[in-house]
Amino acid sequence: MRFLNLRLQNFRNIEFTELPLGGERHFLLGANGQGKSNLLEALGLATALRSFRTQTLTALPRKGHKEYALVYQLEHDHQGATHLEIHSGRSGRSVQVDGEKVTRLVEFIGRFPTVTLCSGDLMLLRGGPGERRRFMDLTLAVVNRGYYTALRDFHRGIAERNRLLKNGGSAAELSAFEAEIAPHASTIASYREAGMAELRAVLCRVYDQIAEAGEGPELDFRPNVDCRDPEVYRRLLQDSRPRDRMIGATQRGPHRDDFHLALQVGGAREYASDGQQRGLCVALRIAQASFYHQQLGVAPVLLADDVLGELDPVRRQGFWRACPAELQVIATGTELPVDLDEWRITSIANGQATTAATGPLV
Amino acid sequence: MTPAYDSLLQQLKRLPGLGYRSAERVAMHLLVEQPDAMADLLQAMRGARDAVRRCQNCGNMAESELCAICDDANRDVGTICVVEHVPDLIAIERSSAWKSQYHVLHGKLSPIHGVGPEQLNFQSLQHRIQSGEINELVLALSNDIEGQATCHYIQEELVQERLIKVSRIGFGLPSGGGVTYADSVTLRSALEGRRIYE
Known part of the structure; x- marks a missing residue:
């Protein structure tokens, strides 16, 4: 997939601008606070209507406005030339693909895959399990709608059960919801086990290309409980009722799963150097992109928000080695990239994009 | 405009x-455009x-103790279609696909929305089951986690053994409808609920 053009209205600090794309390598150049990341954020919304910077989507319209519009032209591997529009206003968000309204999020997620690399990715190593679960859930939901619906129904069921636990619901009511939660937990567990194993294999390959050989990255999926068998998990929920009632929440289940990243030296969070951690995060994102490509048959677009400059020259070279050549890359930075000839440069100032004459269209 | x-x-x-605009249209229609219609409407x-009122047997709308459906001697009393709301019953009736009786729960289990067994029309369903007249329950409840949990509750707590x-x-x-234009959730349900072609 490749973005050809993006028009934005009242999005973040942008009143209106047009960003011509279409080449393989685009570099958005500008000082801090000019709107580079806002443009990447808008491009990233095409994957799952999610921002890589915030979970508060009310922050997206321009200050003083309640509505924004994003209009994308793109070349899709399966659908060819495609026109995508995302509008957000008082009555919520609406999405149209080639003039046809998308009525369910499940029908939209993953149709236009992108992967964003940003400095916040370090939270995948340094943050709590919730950060890693969000990564895992998005990665698997993009490639499998069954995973998305199972996750949605599981969380809904857990919310209902938690309310029963808090309000002293009867055993019969708890049984009714536990019986429905368990199959969804089992589906999630199966998808996570298989998906994370595949991602692990891709990550090892990618990391070896980015960093020194032999650093040996490891991705270890750590389920909170083994709930592949729905009956086993249903019984566990039943047995956990007294403790869960005391706490007022469901303590065990896929909503507590995690994964662990390590290098040869030990846990990446504890033992890896700053550079190694950054390299590992970049590798994880490229692995995510390769995973999307492999599973969907659609080449995702890589959006690199001011991260390539943070890598040392060896790892930056490694990034290009690991990055599949067929992926469109759109990067941002405050200084011109070292390998200038590779990029088509667009200057960003005060939320306006101006494509420079220099830099060949690759 | 005016206080009234x-x-x-x-x-x-x-x-x-009814949102603000729809409410405004209705108010304008009743007060300005067709004021004569107001008396009949009221x-x-x-x-x-x-x-x-509620039918004492099934929970449907009625104007006497029993609704027209429960009062209909031609309806099979042994087979009951359980629905969440009266509009669900009306939709099934409109399809002419069901010739037996109904039971309206007036909701589904949802602790988040404060709906437990006490808020649902389970008591009269239990009476009907205990009477021994029923030999089949068809659960026409929503295909979501609350609908499924309600089905489970009926099976385990009311039907039992x-x-x-x-x-x-x-x-x-x-x-x-063709397969091409069906959404993925519906297709999944259709595939999971497939049956032997005879």
């Missing part, structure tokens, strides 16, 4: 399905309020 108009608008806005609303056949309606492609 504003008060009417506020009341109309509280009705389900009379109909008062009449309905006084006459309509009794020799009653309990079935769930199928979920799949709309009639006349």
